[in-house]
Amino acid sequence: MSLAALHNASRLPPYLFTTDHRQRVLTQLRSKATGLEKYIYLNGLKDREPNLFYEILIGNLLEIVPILYTPTVGDACSNYSHIWRRPEGLYVTIENKGHIKEVLRSWPAAQASRIAVVTDGSRILGLGDLGANGLPISIGKLDLYIAGAGIKPTTTLPICLDLGTNTQKFHEDPLYLGIRRKRPDTEEMDEFMHEFMEAMREVFPQLLVQFEDFSTDNAFRYLDLFRNQYRCFNDDIQGTGSVVLSGFLNAARLSAAAAGTPLTEQRILFFGAGSAGIGVAKQLLSFFTLQGLSVEEARDRIWTVDSKGLITADRKGLQEHKKFFARTDYQGPPLTKLEDVIKYVKPTALLGLSTVRNAFSEEIVRLMASLNARPIIFPLSNPVSLCEVDFEDALKWTNGSVIFASGSPYKVTEFNGKRYEPGQGNNMYIFPGIGLGTILSKANHVTDSMVEQAAIALASSLTAEEHAAGLVYPRLVRIRDISAQIALAVIRAAQKDNVDENSLFRNLSDDALLEYIRAKQWQPTTSHLPRL
Numbered sequence: 001m002s003l004a005a006l007h008n009a010s011r012l013p014p015y016l017f018t019t020d021h022r023q024r025v026l027t028q029l030r031s032k033a034t035g036l037e038k039y040i041y042l043n044g045l046k047d048r049e050p051n052l053f054y055e056i057l058i059g060n061l062l063e064i065v066p067i068l069y070t071p072t073v074g075d076a077c078s079n080y081s082h083i084w085r086r087p088e089g090l091y092v093t094i095e096n097k098g099h100i101k102e103v104l105r106s107w108p109a110a111q112a113s114r115i116a117v118v119t120d121g122s123r124i125l126g127l128g129d130l131g132a133n134g135l136p137i138s139i140g141k142l143d144l145y146i147a148g149a150g151i152k153p154t155t156t157l158p159i160c161l162d163l164g165t166n167t168q169k170f171h172e173d174p175l176y177l178g179i180r181r182k183r184p185d186t187e188e189m190d191e192f193m194h195e196f197m198e199a200m201r202e203v204f205p206q207l208l209v210q211f212e213d214f215s216t217d218n219a220f221r222y223l224d225l226f227r228n229q230y231r232c233f234n235d236d237i238q239g240t241g242s243v244v245l246s247g248f249l250n251a252a253r254l255s256a257a258a259a260g261t262p263l264t265e266q267r268i269l270f271f272g273a274g275s276a277g278i279g280v281a282k283q284l285l286s287f288f289t290l291q292g293l294s295v296e297e298a299r300d301r302i303w304t305v306d307s308k309g310l311i312t313a314d315r316k317g318l319q320e321h322k323k324f325f326a327r328t329d330y331q332g333p334p335l336t337k338l339e340d341v342i343k344y345v346k347p348t349a350l351l352g353l354s355t356v357r358n359a360f361s362e363e364i365v366r367l368m369a370s371l372n373a374r375p376i377i378f379p380l381s382n383p384v385s386l387c388e389v390d391f392e393d394a395l396k397w398t399n400g401s402v403i404f405a406s407g408s409p410y411k412v413t414e415f416n417g418k419r420y421e422p423g424q425g426n427n428m429y430i431f432p433g434i435g436l437g438t439i440l441s442k443a444n445h446v447t448d449s450m451v452e453q454a455a456i457a458l459a460s461s462l463t464a465e466e467h468a469a470g471l472v473y474p475r476l477v478r479i480r481d482i483s484a485q486i487a488l489a490v491i492r493a494a495q496k497d498n499v500d501e502n503s504l505f506r507n508l509s510d511d512a513l514l515e516y517i518r519a520k521q522w523q524p525t526t527s528h529l530p531r532l
């Protein structure tokens with residue numbers, strides 16, 4: 001043995017190679033007291049041993065996704081300036097205006113980049129304007145692309161646009177990592193965004209851009225401005241719309257079967273009318289049009305509520321994005337209380353995207369149960385601390401009849417001696433597959449039909465056992481396989497819309513294409529040994 005080898009060997013504990021390092025890592029992770037400490041630990045592991053990190057993540061999705069993603073990623077964002085360890089994404093600031101291209105070029109392996117998640121930090125989950133602290137949401141989404149769809153880690157690009165923040169406490173925090181200024185006006189922001197998107201295309205020619213957690217006005221605005229010009233989509237509008245349409249397709253079957261009514265008689269009430277609420281409402285139009293109704297008939301079955309109550313067309317100064325669903329058929333005094341709106345609408349489904357914790361109170365949930373044999377109640381606001389109702393309460397107040405899906409994860413719960421599994425209506429089921437399909441087909445745009453077909457593929461991916469268990473979403477452990485199925489549907493939709501640029505796929509059967517997609521999914525190289 002050489003002197004160097006001997007020196008190395010003597011630094012290693014004698015039994016190291018007979019133990020399983022993965023087990024050691026999991027034990028260390030589980031010894032941490034809080035979610036945030038676990039987040040920091042995993043972050044360090046990813047830096048030291050990326051392969052092991054992804055192996056552990058993929059092998060323990062149910063345990064680890066809630067740390068890297070919703071809900072704990074919310075804590076990570078809120079505290080990011082304080083827990084920051086090392087650079088792990090790209091910051092493009094308002095001060096870079098005029099030379100954004102050069103900033104983007106500083107990212108290593110630009111030609112390899114395929115997917116960027118871009119936030120401006122202005123509406124992180126339901127936590128408000130977190131400014132430059134928003135980066136972990138981009139990182140968390142990309143970890144799901146890697147774990148859930150098999151996107152290669154080196155092709156992912158997390159971006160936080162630092163345009164300032166309107167949250168005063170960050171300006172006063174000596175550790176705050178971002179620029180201390182207020183957010184720009186629309187004109188300045190538009191100039192920035194146009195330059196940014198143009199530069200992105202030039203520097204990363206093969207890149208798909210996922211917009212994430214922009215405040216509602218800007219989320220709609222930049223989606224409208226850019227969707228026909230660039231390869232991009234908005235996760236909070238389209239991803240959420242798609243995932244909720246999917247869960248609703250399954251939920252409505254259960255609810256209609258219990259009521260003995262046709263699917264077209266579903267009546268959907270949205271509590272919350274921001275980018276997520278209106279994005280989902282627009283996508284749910286296709287629930288009805290898929291059953292043969294016209295768009296007008298579909299719109300008639302949807303009601304929206306914001307902080308001022310039922311949204312009606314006669315309300316003064318109504319924001320643009322709320323107009324489409326504003327009711328013209330209600331003539332009485334403004335309905336400001338949710339309870340009164342429910343009594344008036346008699347919804348079969350109540351969907352929460354309001355950021356109002358416990359807004360679905362006992363009275364509200366009991367009222368829904370009194371109107372429906374199986375009420376559909378989806379409290380979709382994130383993180384858990386802003387969820388409209390907890391799973392256990394929803395079960396209790398509906399005597400177990402609720403069809404439930406929440407944005408953040410809940411545990412399997414026992415009620416009256418029976419085991420109930422909650423659904424998680426979170427766009428994490430959809431964006432990995434939409435991204436994978438878009439990247440592989442080299443689609444130059446993400447079309448409405450790609451988003452709709454993704455929802456249908458997800459809804460159809462339930463196994464017989466999952467159907468029998470009354471689930472509305474498949475189990476998360478199958479996400480890799482499900483993402484491949486979604487990608488297949490997305491590729492076929494891209495072909496129909498003629499936006500694909502990979503003609504090779506057109507000659508493949510569905511089976512052959514699915515096999516190809518699966519073979520393309522990146523896997524970490526497994527090892528029970530530490531990297532030395």
Ligand SMILES: NC(=O)c1ccc[n+]([C@@H]2O[C@H](COP(=O)([O-])OP(=O)(O)OC[C@H]3O[C@@H](n4cnc5c(N)ncnc54)[C@H](O)[C@@H]3O)[C@@H](O)[C@H]2O)c1
Nearest residue numbers: 125126216272273274275276306307354381382407426427
């Ligand atoms: N489950 C998912 O996959 C998913 C996806 C996207 C967003 N979300 C969640 O949806 C929530 C909303 O996101 P957004 O971008 O639409 O935010 P937003 O702030 O733009 O919208 C919130 C909406 O709720 C309404 N609202 C606020 N207080 C209210 C009250 N007291 N009564 C009635 N309505 C009230 C507001 O008027 C607004 O219309 C966030 O918590 C976000 O995390 C979940």
Ligand SMILES: O=C(O)C[C@H](O)C(=O)O
Nearest residue numbers: 070125213236382426427
């Ligand atoms: O990030 C999530 O968990 C879902 C969604 O994109 C959100 O903004 O809440």
Ligand SMILES: [Mg+2]
Nearest residue numbers: 212213235236
């Ligand atoms: Mg989001």
